[in-house]
Amino acid sequence: MEKYLAGRRALVVGGSGGIGAAVSVALARRGAQLFIHGGHSLDRLEAVAAQARGHTAPVATHLQEIVEPGDAGALLDFAGDVDILVVSFGPYLEGLVGETSPEQWEQMIGLNLNLPALLVSGLLPGMVDRGFGRILLFGGPRTDRNEGYRQIAAYGAAKHGLASLTRSVARQYASRNIRCNMICPGYVDTEYYSEEQKTEIASRQPQGRLISVDEIATLAVRLLDPASESINGAIIPVDIGV
Known part of the structure; x- marks a missing residue:
């Protein structure tokens, strides 16, 4: 497998499970030096790191529960100047607009929009200086x-704001060899769903199944491939056509 990310440093936020874990391992296969953040379980975080190291990738790990946008600072301190940022993190909330509390609005916007924005804005100056940057966000x-x-008005509003940020970064920094794209997964087969939930969700999908994390990870590294240089500011659905 071509190591086209050899020599590149990558920070994966939310890399200890689900999509983030699969993306972390896929980046390692392509030769990236990894800085993997996990939020709750040290065992899960170290298990992902061990998989990544199996591909001879240098890996550092950082366990930190993210509760407010200002927590971006500790993540930036952990990774330093990186060439690649992947943010596979963001709490989810169901509820009617009129039943969403101020605290819930603050959490949804704060962690799904403001936190990624602070990470992006914190890393952009270094990317500009080096003449290289790749940013991958998740809707x-x-x-x-x-x-x-x-059902997901607050979450959806935050993610739509993040999509606008994706396009703005792409437009403002394309001339500096910095690309920013977003993947918008549908229902993905992760440990966050119970088997009963997976069965119920699959029954409503066009292909009768959930999306695999490897499908998402394959697209993620493809967007970081030098062969994808013209893909910038893209908001890409991966939802089996739902």
């Missing part, structure tokens, strides 16, 4: 479309 279901939601 939610249908973030690629301008529509409302029945």
Whole structure:
């Protein structure tokens, strides 16, 4: 496998489980030096790191529960100047607009929009200086479309804001060899769903299944491939056509 990320430093926020773990290992296969953040379980974080090291990738880990946007500072201190930023993190909330409390609005916007924005803005100056930067953010279901939601209004609003940020970074920094894209997964087969939930969700999907984390990781590293230089500011749905 071509090590086209050899010599590149990558910070993966939310890298100890689900999509983030799969992306971390995929980056290691391509030769990146990894800085992996995990939020809760040291065992899970170290298990992902061990997988990545199996591909001879240098790996550092950082366990930190993220509770406010200002926690971005500790993540930046941990990784230093990196060439690649992947943010696979963000709490989820269901609820009607009129039943969403001020604290819940603050959490959704703070952690799904402001935190990634602070990470991006904190790393951009170094990327500009080095003449290289790759940023990959994650939206939610249908973030690629301008529509409302029945159940996830606050979460959806934050992710739509993040999509706008993605396009703005792409437009402002393309001339500096910095690219920023977003993947918008549908229902992904992760440990966050119970088996009962997976069965119920799969019954509603066009192909009768959930999306695998490896499908998402494959697209993620493809967006970082030198062969994808023209893909910038893209908001890409991966949802089996739902």
